[in-house]
Amino acid sequence: MxxxxxxxxxxxxxxxxxxxxxxxxxxxxxxxxxxxxxxxxxxxxxxxxxxxxxRSKEEITFAVMVGSFGLLRDKLKEAVKKASTALGQLYRMKEAYFDFYRNHFDDFYSTLYFDLKLNTKNITTEDARTCFNIITEIVQLLSDVLQRGMEDKTLRPIEKVDRTAFTMATIIMSTMQKAAIRKELLEYATDFSEEEIISEMFDLLFLSVKH
Known part of the structure; x- marks a missing residue:
């Protein structure tokens, strides 16, 4: 060497x-x-x-998020390969999100800081831009599945696929993050866990696009 x-x-x-x-x-x-x-x-x-x-804690934060979002993207890509229909691929993606949440919680937790730290001033930095690009890849992956679903007839016709994919991706991460943050409050105030809330959210989303 x-x-x-x-x-x-x-x-x-x-x-x-x-x-x-x-x-x-x-x-x-x-x-x-x-x-x-x-x-x-x-x-x-x-x-x-x-x-x-x-140079700063902010730089470290974005570098951490690059790894965390990259791990999620890779898991979702692998998940899509495990089903032959688009609807099946959506449920495989659900499993991948849960795996990310359960088995890589430190990485999942790191994604909480993306909305907190990203702004128009730092979006041009390399790691911030990389984070943004990885999230775009995740949305595109979901968009491709929705498009495939219209072709294989497992999903209903969707007028604006990209917008629907972006909305779904946003709801997924927002709900998972909120449920994680409010885990103790949920357990105190309700009879269901944060994972049940997350699972219900996925089922409602998939029902909204299912044929």
Whole structure:
């Protein structure tokens, strides 16, 4: 292994350590209460080293979200391959969303900060733009499934597929995020869990497009 290759691997390892530390802290303490010092201490690096790779906590946040949204996108892509009809693909996507929620909750939790942090000033930064592009891919994946459903007759005719896909994707993430945040309140005030709310939301969405 050459010197340059070793340096690149060391950089990638340290960046991964920083992002993993930040992701865990955002879940444990919340974004607002997490500091660069916290991230440095958990990743067992100095603050000076952290600043070699990231100029701010906001940059770290977007880098974390790139990984989290990328993981969700990849799971959804794999899910679509597991069914032969569009309606079946929608239910496979539901399973993928649940897998992301249950088994990668730190990644799921990181997606909460996208709406909080994204604005017209930082959308041009590389990681912010990458996040936006990944979300666009997810919406397009859903749009393709809806289009396929009209062709295989498992879904009803939809006048504006892209708009419907965007609306569905927004409702899915918003409901999942709200249910996660309000989990304890739901358990206290109702007889159903946050997962039951999420499942009901998917069923209602699919019923709205089912043929």
């Amino acid at each position: 050459g010197i340059n290759e070793r340096k690149l691997r060391d950089k990638e390892r340290r960046v991964a350590e920083i992002l993993e530390a930040a992701k865990g802290l955002f879940l444990d303490k919340g974004y607002l209460h997490t500091t660069m010092l916290d991230i440095a201490e958990r990743s067992e690096l100095s603050r000076r080293t952290i600043y070699l790779y990231f």
